[in-house]
Amino acid sequence: MTDENKEAVRTDKLTRRFGDYTAVDSLDLEVSNGEVFGLLGPNGAGKTTTIKMLTTLLPPTSGGAFIEGLDIAKRPSAVRRIVGYVPQMLSADASLTGYENLLIFGKLYEVPPDELKSRVRKALDMMGLSEFGDKLVRTYSGGMIRRLEIAQSALHRPRVLFLDEPTVGLDPIARRSVWDMITGLRREFGTTVFLTTHLMDEADALCDRIGIMHRGKLAVLGSPQELKEQAGVETLDDAFIHFTGDSIEKGGNYRDIQRDRQTARRLG
Amino acid sequence: MTYNVIARPQDASAEDAAAYVESPTSYLRGFAKKALVITELEARKLRHDPTELLTRAIQPMLWLLVFGEVLTRVRAIPTGDIPYIDFMTPGVLAQSVLFISIFYGISIVWERDLGIVQKFLASPTPRTAIVAGKALSAGLRSLSQALIVVVLAVLIGVSVDLDPLSLAFVVIVVLLGAAVFSTLSLIIACLVKTRDRFMGIGQMITMPLFFASNAIYPISLMPDWLKAIAYVNPLTYVVDALRGLMITGGVSEYGVAVDLTILVAVAAGLIAIGGRLYARVGQ
Numbered sequence: 001m002t003d004e005n006k007e008a009v010r011t012d013k014l015t016r017r018f019g020d021y022t023a024v025d026s027l028d029l030e031v032s033n034g035e036v037f038g039l040l041g042p043n044g045a046g047k048t049t050t051i052k053m054l055t056t057l058l059p060p061t062s063g064g065a066f067i068e069g070l071d072i073a074k075r076p077s078a079v080r081r082i083v084g085y086v087p088q089m090l091s092a093d094a095s096l097t098g099y100e101n102l103l104i105f106g107k108l109y110e111v112p113p114d115e116l117k118s119r120v121r122k123a124l125d126m127m128g129l130s131e132f133g134d135k136l137v138r139t140y141s142g143g144m145i146r147r148l149e150i151a152q153s154a155l156h157r158p159r160v161l162f163l164d165e166p167t168v169g170l171d172p173i174a175r176r177s178v179w180d181m182i183t184g185l186r187r188e189f190g191t192t193v194f195l196t197t198h199l200m201d202e203a204d205a206l207c208d209r210i211g212i213m214h215r216g217k218l219a220v221l222g223s224p225q226e227l228k229e230q231a232g233v234e235t236l237d238d239a240f241i242h243f244t245g246d247s248i249e250k251g252g253n254y255r256d257i258q259r260d261r262q263t264a265r266r267l268g
Numbered sequence: 269m270t271y272n273v274i275a276r277p278q279d280a281s282a283e284d285a286a287a288y289v290e291s292p293t294s295y296l297r298g299f300a301k302k303a304l305v306i307t308e309l310e311a312r313k314l315r316h317d318p319t320e321l322l323t324r325a326i327q328p329m330l331w332l333l334v335f336g337e338v339l340t341r342v343r344a345i346p347t348g349d350i351p352y353i354d355f356m357t358p359g360v361l362a363q364s365v366l367f368i369s370i371f372y373g374i375s376i377v378w379e380r381d382l383g384i385v386q387k388f389l390a391s392p393t394p395r396t397a398i399v400a401g402k403a404l405s406a407g408l409r410s411l412s413q414a415l416i417v418v419v420l421a422v423l424i425g426v427s428v429d430l431d432p433l434s435l436a437f438v439v440i441v442v443l444l445g446a447a448v449f450s451t452l453s454l455i456i457a458c459l460v461k462t463r464d465r466f467m468g469i470g471q472m473i474t475m476p477l478f479f480a481s482n483a484i485y486p487i488s489l490m491p492d493w494l495k496a497i498a499y500v501n502p503l504t505y506v507v508d509a510l511r512g513l514m515i516t517g518g519v520s521e522y523g524v525a526v527d528l529t530i531l532v533a534v535a536a537g538l539i540a541i542g543g544r545l546y547a548r549v550g551q
Contacts, residue, residue: 052386052550052551055390056389056390057389057390058551080390080392081392083390085386085390087386087387088383090383091384093309093313093384095313095316096309096312097316100312104305105387105391107301107308108302108305108388108391109391109392110392136316152387
């Protein structure tokens with residue numbers, strides 16, 4: 001049913017409509033094993049909807065997608081075993097300690113019990129959170145919470161890790177520590193990383209390839225260098241504007257923006 | 269395209285995942301395990317901050333010490349061979365189970381806003397197991413109330429049946445009652461989706477559930493229309509079972525076995541519905 005040569009992620013005319021509104025429109029996309037792939041686009045371009053479908057949270061309206069060759073619609077519980085997911089919001093449980101957050105998710109992801117505690121400690125160590133393991137998460141800084149969440153989603157050694165705007169609202173230093181963790185995960189475990197971002201320097205620094213989404217469709221796909229060359233511009237920012245045109249002012253509904261702001265506020 | 273990769277992931281391989289086929293027994297085992305993990309999570313939260321359990325205990329104490337003591341002296345309500353305070357003690361316990369469980373679902377609203385729901389749903393955890401785990405943790409909270417009510421009742425001279433087997437059944441009835449009302453609450457939260465609307469509905473249904481039951485007066489005193497409501501109100505069967513189990517000389521009108529059967533069926537039905545609705549919250 002699967003083999004090593006399968007792409008980590010493949011979508012086939014993946015489409016999601018909400019009433020009359022088409023959030024994701026016939027998306028065709030392939031992400032290779034071990035790749036760090038960035039999905040960019042203005043607010044409301046369909047990035048989060050795409051991630052929700054790929055992580056089996058949201059059924060597609062039509063079309064399909066495969067994670068390591070597994071059909072997200074037909075084998076959702078198998079897909080859930082091999083993916084990790086960090087939503088855009090700060091989702092670590094503030095009323096538990098960092099250690100407990102990891103322990104509970106390790107159990108939900110069926111990490112072998114004899115390995116669980118050592119893996120949790122190793123994860124805390126890797127994220128630079130060892131001293132804070134027994135502190136309640138509500139005392140953590142935004143960067144620490146994000147690192148904890150990524151550790152949480154990687155405890156079961158997922159094949160594909162989905163990160164929805166992993167650095168939104170973080171200061172530059174915290175952002176960099178999150179980047180280091182992402183590249184560290186890829187290096188150590190060969191994890192494929194599929195992330196969304198608004199930040200061009202993030203995409204430039206982290207991603208092997210990026211796809212720019214625009215009104216539910218993939219406007220362009222390639223390495224950061226290729227995109228800059230194709231647009232004939234110096235920076236990825238300019239390439240982004242080149243490919244998405246003037247849509248930025250119109251994009252993003254109330255809830256998207258409210259969510260961004262809430263996350264930013266919690267990060268303080 | 270190839271990437272510089274040192275090691276492959278040791279577990280969670282696609283082959284294992286593809287080979288993973290759910291049999292009914294592995295599903296049930298996984299279901300129970302995961303539900304207990306969710307309960308463990310909630311229990312750990314309570315351990316960090318048990319304030320709510322203590323503040324919640326005030327109300328049942330008032331009901332017993334004020335309402336109960338006064339009405340016992342009035343002797344206005346026919347309660348058979350037992351004093352009124354003995355009659356109402358199971359009702360007060362059932363009420364505190366109802367009150368602590370019926371607002372439990374509101375946590376779904378903020379867990380959705382925080383992305384916690386989405387993270388649970390993206391994990392290999394059956395949806396109904398998440399809901400069942402939450403129901404069981406509402407049961408844990410309710411047991412703390414049961415402890416307080418039973419101790420207080422003994423102190424004020426209610427003839428509580430302290431036989432271990434009876435007490436074990438009291439625990440089961442409390443867990444079932446909490447499962448019914450917390451899952452009802454979760455279903456409401458999944459449907460209305462905002463805190464304000466949820467609080468409104470919660471306030472609206474709490475008192476009718478309490479008064480349209482046999483908690484503080486027998487159903488036989490009610491007009492027919494209210495009787496009809498009382499008979500479909502799950503709280504009636506919680507109270508009826510507790511009355512038979514908890515109080516020496518207390519009588520279960522419908523029989524504890526009937527009460528338990530009804531509560532198990534209602535809890536299971538609500539958890540099944542709750543699981544379906546919970547999955548949609550993550551969208």
